[in-house]
Amino acid sequence: MSDPGVAVRAEGLGLRRRRGWALRDCSFELPAGSVTALVGANGAGKSTLLKIAAGLLRPSEGAVATRGSVGFVAQDKPLYRGFTVAEMLRFGRVTNAEDWDDTYARQLVGEAALPLSAKVNRLSGGERARLALVLALARRPDVLLLDEPLSEMDPVAREDVLRTLMVAVAETGVTVVLSTHVVSDLDGVCDHLLLLDRGVVQLAGEVEELLDNHRVVLAGRGDLGDHQVILGRGGEHRGTTLVRVTGELDVPEELVSAPGLEELVIAYLRANRGVAA
Numbered sequence: 001m002s003d004p005g006v007a008v009r010a011e012g013l014g015l016r017r018r019r020g021w022a023l024r025d026c027s028f029e030l031p032a033g034s035v036t037a038l039v040g041a042n043g044a045g046k047s048t049l050l051k052i053a054a055g056l057l058r059p060s061e062g063a064v065a066t067r068g069s070v071g072f073v074a075q076d077k078p079l080y081r082g083f084t085v086a087e088m089l090r091f092g093r094v095t096n097a098e099d100w101d102d103t104y105a106r107q108l109v110g111e112a113a114l115p116l117s118a119k120v121n122r123l124s125g126g127e128r129a130r131l132a133l134v135l136a137l138a139r140r141p142d143v144l145l146l147d148e149p150l151s152e153m154d155p156v157a158r159e160d161v162l163r164t165l166m167v168a169v170a171e172t173g174v175t176v177v178l179s180t181h182v183v184s185d186l187d188g189v190c191d192h193l194l195l196l197d198r199g200v201v202q203l204a205g206e207v208e209e210l211l212d213n214h215r216v217v218l219a220g221r222g223d224l225g226d227h228q229v230i231l232g233r234g235g236e237h238r239g240t241t242l243v244r245v246t247g248e249l250d251v252p253e254e255l256v257s258a259p260g261l262e263e264l265v266i267a268y269l270r271a272n273r274g275v276a277a
């Protein structure tokens with residue numbers, strides 16, 4: 001990749017499955033050191049995209065380029081279940097001799113309160129997820145791809161893991177892409193958003209810019225001019241409408257507010273389902 005500021009670039013990326021396209025015409029750029037929330041309904045193509053970026057699946061068309069080394073934690077967190085935590089660390093060190101940061105690995109295991117002598121198959125789902133993340137982080141990758149890393153964790157563990165990731169981003173400039181269904185967790189954590197709908201990129205960019213380009217308008221869809229209505233909810237008089245604005249919005253100020261990240265994502269996901277509840 002020629003631009004040093006770009007860590008991941010996809011161009012026309014597509015993967016055809018037997019039943020159709022799992023990913024289609026997918027193009028985006030993620031800057032180095034960014035944290036991207038990859039969101040979309042079940043089956044939208046999130047895992048497919050991450051696996052292609054990790055080099056585990058070959059695209060049918062297009063390409064994705066990543067800058068530097070890539071770490072990937074799959075949704076099913078493959079670990080050797082008969083190993084202890086300590087043995088997994090040793091395995092990580094031996095198989096990643098050059099990149100392995102053992103001090104960091106032990107620090108992260110300590111922070112996660114994972115007992116070194118515990119067998120992997122005796123750990124809870126959330127603990128296994130944390131161990132998988134430790135092993136990925138300790139390799140000090142330049143790009144870290146995480147497929148639903150938080151899904152099995154309790155709220156405190158989720159917060160701790162996100163803090164660990166933020167520290168890693170600040171200290172090493174690692175670029176993180178993580179898929180999730182719980183967008184509220186990522187508010188204030190992710191600075192980029194990638195929203196997939198049935199294999200297609202529907203929304204991509206900087207979170208701040210995307211929030212800036214959208215408005216929630218109270219009380220119906222009266223006169224929204226040429227602005228793009230994403231989703232209207234709750235009827236003409238007491239409802240709200242999410243619009244993508246392309247300039248000045250000709251609606252009284254008191255009827256307009258800025259959406260939050262979760263509100264924005266949920267509106268798009270609902271609109272994709274054709275549900276205006």
Ligand SMILES: Nc1ncnc2c1ncn2[C@@H]1O[C@H](COP(=O)(O)OP(=O)(O)OP(=O)(O)O)[C@@H](O)[C@H]1O
Nearest residue numbers: 017018021022040041042043044045046047048049
């Ligand atoms: N091994 C496979 N063989 C055939 N089709 C597959 C395979 N894996 C995924 N698909 C299909 O590809 C599409 C995208 O799946 P993918 O797992 O990437 O979605 P996802 O967004 O990660 O979903 P989820 O949120 O449920 O994890 C789906 O239609 C799915 O049925």
